Amino acid sequence: MVTNYTTPSYDNLLAHRGHELTVVPEPCRLVAGTILVLEDLSTPWDCDGLSHFEAVFSGPASHELLPDFYRLRVGDAVFALHLEPVARDLRFVHYVASLSETTAYIALAG
Numbered sequence: 001m002v003t004n005y006t007t008p009s010y011d012n013l014l015a016h017r018g019h020e021l022t023v024v025p026e027p028c029r030l031v032a033g034t035i036l037v038l039e040d041l042s043t044p045w046d047c048d049g050l051s052h053f054e055a056v057f058s059g060p061a062s063h064e065l066l067p068d069f070y071r072l073r074v075g076d077a078v079f080a081l082h083l084e085p086v087a088r089d090l091r092f093v094h095y096v097a098s099l100s101e102t103t104a105y106i107a108l109a110g
Contacts, residue, residue: 006077009101013055014041016074021057024071024078034063036072036095050100057083057095064093 006012016038023034036059044053059065067084081097088094 004076004078005071006079008055008079008081008097008099010041010044010051010053010099012077013038013079013099016077017041019074021072021074021079023065024073026071031065031070032063034059034065039094046103049103051103052098052100055081055097055099057097058092059095061088061091061093064088065095 017040018038020035020037023031023036025031025033036057039056039058041056042054044051046052064085065083067082069080069082072079072081081099083095083097085093086096
């Protein structure tokens with residue numbers, strides 16, 4: 001199956017805030033189809049021509065993901081993101097993906 005990746009830009013991710021994204025199964029890494037929710041995006045901040053932002057996800061504590069790159073699918077969109085667990089409680093693990101894009105792209109997209 002051919003996968004077409006979607007650029008994980010601020011606007012592309014913002015369109016999926018509050019939605020469930022499925023971690024694409026990868027049997028060789030023992031990654032199952034865990035469901036994550038894109039909770040929120042930080043306000044972008046600019047530095048040296050780049051706009052930086054963070055995407056915050058939550059997922060079930062029973063299927064915690066290790067810090068690594070994962071493919072996340074929502075509808076036809078597939079994002080490749082590096083997820084880092086940052087907090088845990090009895091029900092959820094919370095992850096952050098730190099991203100950046102050129103400031104020119106933000107200005108044109110906005």
